[in-house]
Amino acid sequence: MPKKNHLEQFQCQFFRWPIYQRRNGVWYADGRSNGAGSQRTSLGTKDKHDALANLHHLDRVQAENLGLVPRSTSSAGPRHLSIKAGRKLFDDHTSRPRLVGGTKENTQKRYKSILDKLEAFLKTRRIVHWNQVTEKTLGDYAEHLTELEYAYKTVFGELNTIKTAFKWLCTEGHLSREPLKLKLRKADCQRAYCYTDAEVAAMIQYCGENDELTWLQGVIIGLSCTGLRISELASLKWSDVRFDDRALTIADESGFADSGNERRSTKSSRTRHIPIHQSFLGVLQSLPRQSNRVFLGPRGGQLKPDTVRNILVREVIEPLTPRFPKAYPGERSFENGRLHSFRHYFCSTCANNAIPERIVMNWLGHADSEMVRHYYHLSDEESRRKMDQLKLIGSSVGRSGV
Known part of the structure; x- marks a missing residue:
């Protein structure tokens, strides 16, 4: 039989408490078997001296909760958690292995940038x-970011991240208070422009002639033909292409053992499979296999998303813009x-061709997608066809009967 753990015990005024440190260094008290009526409770610090001070406060609170002593309004609360210490706890939490709920490295960097800005403001x-x-603090911070001309969507995302970090500190017992309850209104942000069939055809022809x-x-x-993100297309390997059953594998390798090579990941952290359209199949069959990557850059090297972005705008969109003028100013x-x-x-083409919404979401790698719903709800051509099929007031009613 495995050895039973012997936790360090401390006798406080009312209860005897086993205490221990978790792997992240934070001290916890276990009140499940001492009559205090509490579960495992964080003492909110990695410092043992501070942990014992907070333990005495917890001992008093539990005695008050059980009615052993009258409630006191003057008893001092646990030591305040500094911004820096709280950040360290949250960083340790998000940087756990992915297997047990940790976040991607890019997500960790984004959190760090957001909390760096917040700390400077505080x-x-x-x-x-x-x-x-407090909620007012977040409101002031939102006003501060707005004055610095951050986009509404950026401010919304940063405040949500701060609320998430704060809620985690509360639920883990590092803060003895309720999570922030500031309600945020999500903006209906302007979506990326959606090309028309004519515009896509013009770009393909223009590039083919150059x-x-x-x-x-x-x-x-x-x-x-796939709806892939540029990062997904750029990382596509020949081993991901199955010509026999005309399918692509969009691989997420973030959970693989590290073999020293760069591991690919998708935004959803899931591998997905999509069929190869006939138009795309011809392209794949015509490409030379000079490396393990399917698509190469203009000089035959690695295809870099930023390079594609810049050349598309400078060499294709700008020269073709006179062909597709605005219908009215500001459009x-x-x-x-x-x-x-x-x-x-x-996505728009799929919606206009009545491809089921759930299939398109699988192809795009979305569990839920506002963008997909947008095109399925606002598919003008399909919407008009469906409207014309309705017999709202009967086909025999003429103008005189209206």
């Missing part, structure tokens, strides 16, 4: 503890198109 307000952060852009022609066809038009617009084009 210093200007002389806020040094998480306990001092020897220096033939590599980009294949990229445009690939994006238009988003062809000149506003970017790489992600091909993903919107693919």
Whole structure:
């Protein structure tokens, strides 16, 4: 039989408490068997001296909760959690292995950037503890970011991340208070421009007639026929292409053992499989196999998303813009198109051809997608066809009967 763990015991005024440190260094008290009526409870610190001070407070609180002593309004609370210490706890939590719920490295970097900005702002307000952060603090911070001309969507995302970190600190017992309840209103942000059939055809023809852009022609066809993100297309390997059953594997390798090579990952952290359209199949069959990557850059090297972005705008969209002028001033038009617009084009085309919404979401790698719903709800051509099929007031009613 395995050895029973012997936890360090401390006798406080009312209860005897086993305490222990978790792997992240935070001290916990276990009140399940001492009559205190509590579960495992974080003492909110990695410092043993501070942990014991907080343990005495917990001992008093539990005695009050059980009615052993009258409630006291003057008893001191646990030591305040500093902004820096709270950040360290949250960083340790998000950087856990992916297997047990940790986040991707890119996500960790984004969280760090957001919390760096917040910490700098809090210093200007002389806020040094998480306990001092309130709904008003977040409101002031939102106003601060807005004054710095951050986009609405950016401010919304950053405040949501801060609320997530704060809630985790509360639920894990590092803060003895309720999570922040500030309600955030999600903006209906302007979506990427969606190319038309004519615009996509013009770009493909234009690249095919220019020897220096033939590599980009294949990229445009690939994006238009799959709805892939440019990062997914750029990382596509020949081993992902199955010609026998005309299917692509969009691989997420983030859970693989590290073999020293760069591991690919998808935004959803899931591998998916999509069929190869006939137009894209011809491109794949014509490409030379010079490396393990399917698509190569303009000089035969690795295809870099930023390079594709810049050349698409400079060498294709700008020269073709006069062919597709705006219908009226201020309208988003062809000149506003970017790489992600091909993903919107693919989704729009699927909606107009009555491909089931759930199938398209699987192809795009979405468990839930506002973008997909947008095109399925606003498919003008399909919407008009369905409207014309309705017999709202009967076909025999003429103008005189209205």
